Amino acid sequence: MTLLSVQDLSKSFGGVAAARDVSFMLERGxxxxxxxxxxxGKSTVFNMVGGQLRPDHGAVLLDGQNITLASPQKRFRLGVGRTFQVAQTFLSMSVAENVQMALVSHNRKSTALWAPARMRYHEEALALLEQVGMAESADHPCSALAYGDVKRVELAIALAGRPKLLLMDEPTAGMATRERAALMDLTAEIADAKGIGVLFTEHDMDVVFGHAERVIVLVRGRIIATGSPEEIRQIEEVRRAYLGDDHALEKPKGVSPAEGVSPA
Structure with missing residues (x-):
């Protein structure tokens, strides 16, 4: 069964259509x-999938379950994790405590005030930090970390919810070039190992073409093309609308835009 099914999502603001009949699917891993x-319309579509915006019409299905009207909190408990363009962590807390708070929330233990949160799920937090290469910094305050490391901690926080689907909004924004590739390599490795579907928005085309298995291109709220990175590079309409360099992305002989690509 398809992990995520987005069906005809549309959203307007003051008569301006930000998303129009957007449909796509995402598989596990x-x-x-x-x-x-x-x-x-990237942020609008992304936020409708994440629950921050309610669509005017259309549907979002996770594992066949309609979650269109579910809150972000409910989606988190159903297996939707998220990272943000500006990393969301508690800077005054240690790295481990940040992950422990996510584990407390996921396991619905936040009402047990008589048991200090720092005593809960410590080993589980360390295991998640090990996955993202941050175990050695577990006791450091997040405020003392380099930004690239904060992004890794945020990934561990998202993984604390045992997500089926991971939404990543501009995951490499503000990071150095080498850090960007390392973070996305790590994300791809974890997604493949755990069967997590990853939907991400990104302005860095090196990140997109180096890590996405498929690419959706939006222009004025509509999908104009869907395909592999190499297929997307060859579509003239995409080059004109977004990539802008017709000469650097010359179409290989014998490749048609219709082959394996779904122009909208």
Missing amino acids: EMLAIIGPNGA
Whole structure:
């Protein structure tokens, strides 16, 4: 069964259509990127999938379950994890405590005030930090970390909810080039090992073409193409609308835009 099914999502703001009949699917273990120029509707679509925005019409299904009207909190407990363009961590807490708080929330133990949160799920937090290469910094305050390391901690926090689906909003924003590749390599490795579907938005085309298995291109709220990174590179409409370099992305002989690509 398909992990995520997005069906005809539409959203308007003051008569301006930010998303129009957007439909796509995501499989377990797949890395799917949404790209497009500023104002294309990427954030609107992303936030409708995450529950921050309610669509005017259309549906979002997770494992066949309709979650269109579910809150972000409910989606988290159903297996939807998320990272943000600006990393969301408690800077005054230690690295381990940040992950422990996510584990407390996921396991619905936050009402047990008589048991200090720092005593709960410590070993589980360390195991998650080991996965993202941050176990040695477990006792450090998040405020003392380099930004690339904060992004790794945020990934561990998202993994604390045992997600089926991981939403990553501009995951490499603010990071150095080498850190960007390392974070996305790590994400791809974890997604493949755990069968997590990853949907991400990204402006860095090196990140997109180096890590996405499929790419969705949005322009003015509509999907104009879906395909592998190499297929997307060859579509003239995409180059004109977003990539902008017709000469650097010359179409190989014998490749048709229709082969394996779904223009909208």
